[in-house]
Amino acid sequence: MGSGKTALVAALCRSLAGDLALAVVTNDIYTTEDADFLRQAGVLAGERIVAVETGCCPHTAIRDDIGANLEAVEGLEERLAPLDLVLVESGGDNLTATFSRGLVDRQIFVLDVAGGDKVPRKGGPGVTGADLLVVNKVDLAPAVRADLAVMARDAAARRGGGPVVFCSLTDDPAAGAVTSWVRAQLAVPPG
């Protein structure tokens, strides 16, 4: 919750929309807050952003019962074909939130440094299983006395060496390292 998912989606739109056909699906707990934020930020044409309503249970809509999200993605593909990349943002939830492979080809999990440096050690399917772990808000590390080296060590251990990016989306609104990772993934066939 509040780790910077929408900020990351906005950053990816900023750095990828120039040469890729993009669309975004948001899963808000209430209203269409994230979708509205992205539209107002002007990072993507409004018609390329749709919101799914999740009925109190945002993780259900991305994991156990993905029909509404599939419908949203297919609707975008139909309307805006051809699309190179659809970004699906989950509703703010917790460490157990994870995407079904029936919905996404790649999953990025975003952690907030301000949540404390023990979070990677706690693990959970997002931390251990995501294709990319992003540890965001490193600019806040001194303020919350988070030890980034500890986070890096624990994340590496939990993920068996899987990729981890440390960043601050306020300092780097283009999310350089995550953008590079996404571009590299686009070259790999889905699955």
Next chain:
Amino acid sequence: MSLRAAALLLADGRFPAGGHAHSGGVEAAVARGRVGDLDDLVAFLRGRLATAGLVDAALAATTCHRAGGAGVLPWGELVAEADARQPSPALRASARVQGRALLRVGRRAWPGPILDELACAGPDGTPHSVVLGACAAAAGLRPGDAAAIAAHQAVAGPASAAVRLLGFDPLAVAAALADLADDVDRVAADAARTAGGSAADLPCGSALLLELGAEDHAAWEVRLFAS
């Protein structure tokens, strides 16, 4: 055969057909102060079962009966009869959203001509009750099964939404649903009896407060459930 595993699957709240995002009108009723405690919820569920529940169960049973038989399937007629019994545009739309979600998983679970034809029938989707009847037929179930599943869902989905919205004791809500079970069975039996008849004669139980509440709810800026 009395109880079929396919019927349990189709009735299961965890069957991935999108039901979790809908409150069946409970969210609107809570906001308007009509549902605040467990007694209110039981009264709400009784009313819902006797009106929307009976209509949905009858439509599901009739669809199952016809889809299970031979000949051209009268999707258009059934959809028209469903819409004729639903004056609220918001509820018509939500029935179609839920119908599309159920059809998506139904076609994977029970592939075949019945659900393939239904998928081609309506460009903007088919109401949930009709899709439910078709799924039941595709799964080899009978009209009575389709009616029972529809009647069960008419109260079970809203009850679990109420637990999430009002923090009711889930055990107390389960007990309330158990108390309603005989009524659910009666509505299902009444609905199943209509299956062989003319679609125009299906029951018509309008629930004004559900309909008005749904119109109101659809216009809210902040809500937890899609309907």
